[in-house]
Amino acid sequence: GNRNIRFYCSMAEKTAPNLRKSLLGATCDIRITHNETGYKEWKEKRLEALTLSLRLGIAMAHADGEFARSEAAAIKNWLKERVERLDDSEQADAKAKLNAAMTTAVAEAASRTLNIRSAASSLRASPVRNASYEALELCTIIMAADGVIDPSEMRLLREIGEQLGISAQDLQGLTDKHTPEATTAGTAG
DSSP: OEEEEEEEEEEEOSSOGGGOOEEEEEEEEEEEEOOSOOHHHHHHHHHHHHHHHHHHHHHHHTTTSOOOHHHHHHHHHHHHHHHHTSOHHHHHHHHHHHHHHHHHHHHHHHTTOOOHHHHHHHHHTOOSTTHHHHHHHHHHHHHHHTSEEOHHHHHHHHHHHHHHTOOHHHHHHHHHHHOSSOEETTTOO
Protein backbone atom coordinates (compact mmCIF):
# COMPACT_ATOMS: atom_id res chain seq x y z
CA GLY A 1 0.00 0.00 0.00
CA ASN A 2 0.90 3.65 0.22
CA ARG A 3 2.68 5.12 3.23
CA ASN A 4 3.58 8.72 4.09
CA ILE A 5 6.68 9.19 6.24
CA ARG A 6 7.81 12.48 7.77
CA PHE A 7 11.39 12.84 8.98
CA TYR A 8 12.27 15.52 11.53
CA CYS A 9 15.84 16.74 11.82
CA SER A 10 17.04 19.42 14.20
CA MET A 11 20.36 20.74 15.42
CA ALA A 12 20.88 21.79 19.05
CA GLU A 13 23.66 23.15 21.25
CA LYS A 14 25.80 20.68 23.12
CA THR A 15 24.73 21.49 26.65
CA ALA A 16 22.77 19.90 29.40
CA PRO A 17 19.50 18.42 28.02
CA ASN A 18 17.29 20.84 29.93
CA LEU A 19 19.24 23.85 28.57
CA ARG A 20 19.32 22.82 24.88
CA LYS A 21 17.77 25.08 22.33
CA SER A 22 17.16 24.15 18.76
CA LEU A 23 19.44 26.07 16.39
CA LEU A 24 17.71 24.97 13.21
CA GLY A 25 15.42 22.22 12.02
CA ALA A 26 13.71 20.86 8.96
CA THR A 27 11.27 18.20 7.91
CA CYS A 28 11.16 15.97 4.89
CA ASP A 29 8.09 14.10 3.64
CA ILE A 30 8.41 10.92 1.63
CA ARG A 31 5.59 8.93 0.04
CA ILE A 32 6.33 5.25 -0.43
CA THR A 33 4.26 3.06 -2.73
CA HIS A 34 4.66 -0.66 -2.14
CA ASN A 35 2.84 -2.88 -4.64
CA GLU A 36 3.11 -6.08 -2.62
CA THR A 37 0.60 -7.12 -0.02
CA GLY A 38 1.31 -5.35 3.25
CA TYR A 39 0.50 -6.52 6.74
CA LYS A 40 -2.81 -4.63 6.77
CA GLU A 41 -3.91 -6.13 3.46
CA TRP A 42 -2.61 -9.60 4.42
CA LYS A 43 -5.44 -10.22 6.89
CA GLU A 44 -8.04 -9.52 4.21
CA LYS A 45 -6.23 -11.67 1.65
CA ARG A 46 -5.98 -14.60 4.08
CA LEU A 47 -9.71 -14.45 4.82
CA GLU A 48 -10.43 -14.17 1.09
CA ALA A 49 -8.31 -17.28 0.42
CA LEU A 50 -10.16 -19.20 3.14
CA THR A 51 -13.50 -18.14 1.63
CA LEU A 52 -12.44 -19.29 -1.84
CA SER A 53 -11.15 -22.59 -0.44
CA LEU A 54 -14.45 -23.03 1.35
CA ARG A 55 -16.36 -22.49 -1.91
CA LEU A 56 -14.30 -25.18 -3.63
CA GLY A 57 -14.80 -27.51 -0.67
CA ILE A 58 -18.57 -27.00 -0.78
CA ALA A 59 -18.51 -27.78 -4.51
CA MET A 60 -16.65 -31.01 -3.74
CA ALA A 61 -19.15 -31.92 -1.02
CA HIS A 62 -21.98 -31.59 -3.55
CA ALA A 63 -20.17 -33.35 -6.43
CA ASP A 64 -21.87 -36.69 -5.84
CA GLY A 65 -25.30 -35.11 -5.39
CA GLU A 66 -25.30 -35.50 -1.59
CA PHE A 67 -24.00 -33.25 1.16
CA ALA A 68 -23.23 -35.81 3.86
CA ARG A 69 -22.89 -34.94 7.55
CA SER A 70 -19.35 -36.31 7.50
CA GLU A 71 -18.47 -33.86 4.71
CA ALA A 72 -19.97 -30.96 6.67
CA ALA A 73 -17.97 -32.06 9.74
CA ALA A 74 -14.77 -32.22 7.66
CA ILE A 75 -15.35 -28.66 6.42
CA LYS A 76 -16.09 -27.46 9.96
CA ASN A 77 -12.91 -29.04 11.36
CA TRP A 78 -10.74 -27.69 8.53
CA LEU A 79 -12.14 -24.17 8.98
CA LYS A 80 -11.78 -24.32 12.76
CA GLU A 81 -8.08 -25.14 12.42
CA ARG A 82 -7.56 -22.26 9.99
CA VAL A 83 -9.47 -19.72 12.07
CA GLU A 84 -7.51 -20.69 15.20
CA ARG A 85 -4.32 -19.69 13.35
CA LEU A 86 -5.56 -16.10 13.12
CA ASP A 87 -4.96 -13.50 15.82
CA ASP A 88 -7.45 -13.76 18.69
CA SER A 89 -8.85 -10.33 17.83
CA GLU A 90 -9.66 -11.46 14.27
CA GLN A 91 -11.28 -14.82 15.01
CA ALA A 92 -14.85 -13.69 15.78
CA ASP A 93 -15.06 -11.57 12.64
CA ALA A 94 -13.54 -14.35 10.52
CA LYS A 95 -16.02 -16.92 11.89
CA ALA A 96 -18.96 -14.66 11.06
CA LYS A 97 -17.73 -13.98 7.53
CA LEU A 98 -16.90 -17.63 6.86
CA ASN A 99 -20.28 -18.80 8.18
CA ALA A 100 -22.02 -16.34 5.86
CA ALA A 101 -19.83 -17.49 2.96
CA MET A 102 -20.64 -21.13 3.74
CA THR A 103 -24.38 -20.45 3.76
CA THR A 104 -24.13 -18.71 0.39
CA ALA A 105 -21.92 -21.42 -1.12
CA VAL A 106 -24.20 -24.24 0.06
CA ALA A 107 -27.23 -22.50 -1.48
CA GLU A 108 -25.35 -21.94 -4.75
CA ALA A 109 -24.10 -25.54 -4.84
CA ALA A 110 -27.61 -26.87 -4.21
CA SER A 111 -28.95 -24.77 -7.09
CA ARG A 112 -25.93 -25.67 -9.25
CA THR A 113 -24.84 -22.03 -9.63
CA LEU A 114 -21.58 -22.26 -7.66
CA ASN A 115 -18.82 -21.07 -10.02
CA ILE A 116 -15.74 -23.17 -9.33
CA ARG A 117 -13.74 -21.71 -12.21
CA SER A 118 -14.04 -18.23 -10.78
CA ALA A 119 -13.13 -19.37 -7.25
CA ALA A 120 -10.15 -21.39 -8.52
CA SER A 121 -8.93 -18.56 -10.73
CA SER A 122 -9.10 -16.03 -7.89
CA LEU A 123 -7.42 -18.45 -5.49
CA ARG A 124 -4.62 -19.21 -7.95
CA ALA A 125 -3.91 -15.46 -8.18
CA SER A 126 -3.92 -15.04 -4.39
CA PRO A 127 -0.72 -13.76 -2.77
CA VAL A 128 -1.37 -16.11 0.17
CA ARG A 129 1.33 -18.73 0.16
CA ASN A 130 0.09 -22.32 -0.36
CA ALA A 131 -3.55 -21.17 -0.67
CA SER A 132 -4.15 -23.32 -3.75
CA TYR A 133 -2.55 -26.35 -2.16
CA GLU A 134 -4.61 -25.94 1.05
CA ALA A 135 -7.83 -25.64 -0.97
CA LEU A 136 -7.06 -28.83 -2.83
CA GLU A 137 -6.18 -30.52 0.44
CA LEU A 138 -9.61 -29.54 1.78
CA CYS A 139 -11.21 -31.02 -1.34
CA THR A 140 -9.42 -34.37 -0.87
CA ILE A 141 -10.42 -34.46 2.81
CA ILE A 142 -14.06 -33.85 1.88
CA MET A 143 -13.92 -36.37 -0.96
CA ALA A 144 -12.91 -39.10 1.50
CA ALA A 145 -15.06 -37.93 4.43
CA ASP A 146 -18.01 -40.22 3.70
CA GLY A 147 -15.71 -43.20 3.06
CA VAL A 148 -16.62 -43.52 -0.63
CA ILE A 149 -14.94 -41.76 -3.53
CA ASP A 150 -17.49 -41.20 -6.25
CA PRO A 151 -16.19 -40.90 -9.85
CA SER A 152 -17.80 -37.44 -10.05
CA GLU A 153 -15.77 -36.35 -7.02
CA MET A 154 -12.54 -37.59 -8.60
CA ARG A 155 -13.34 -35.76 -11.87
CA LEU A 156 -14.04 -32.55 -9.96
CA LEU A 157 -10.86 -32.94 -7.92
CA ARG A 158 -8.79 -33.24 -11.10
CA GLU A 159 -10.57 -30.24 -12.63
CA ILE A 160 -9.99 -28.09 -9.55
CA GLY A 161 -6.36 -29.22 -9.35
CA GLU A 162 -5.80 -28.31 -12.97
CA GLN A 163 -7.41 -24.88 -12.54
CA LEU A 164 -5.32 -24.22 -9.43
CA GLY A 165 -2.14 -25.20 -11.26
CA ILE A 166 -1.41 -28.16 -8.98
CA SER A 167 0.70 -30.84 -10.66
CA ALA A 168 -0.71 -34.34 -11.16
CA GLN A 169 2.02 -35.67 -8.87
CA ASP A 170 1.04 -33.31 -6.02
CA LEU A 171 -2.63 -34.13 -6.62
CA GLN A 172 -1.87 -37.84 -6.31
CA GLY A 173 0.16 -37.21 -3.16
CA LEU A 174 -2.77 -35.39 -1.54
CA THR A 175 -5.18 -38.10 -2.61
CA ASP A 176 -2.93 -40.83 -1.20
CA LYS A 177 -2.51 -38.90 2.07
CA HIS A 178 -6.18 -38.15 2.75
CA THR A 179 -8.06 -41.07 1.21
CA PRO A 180 -6.34 -44.27 2.39
CA GLU A 181 -9.48 -45.67 4.06
CA ALA A 182 -11.97 -44.59 1.38
CA THR A 183 -13.17 -46.96 -1.30
CA THR A 184 -14.07 -46.13 -4.86
CA ALA A 185 -17.81 -46.08 -5.60
CA GLY A 186 -18.87 -49.44 -6.97
CA THR A 187 -16.27 -51.38 -4.94
CA ALA A 188 -17.81 -50.75 -1.52
CA GLY A 189 -19.55 -53.70 0.07
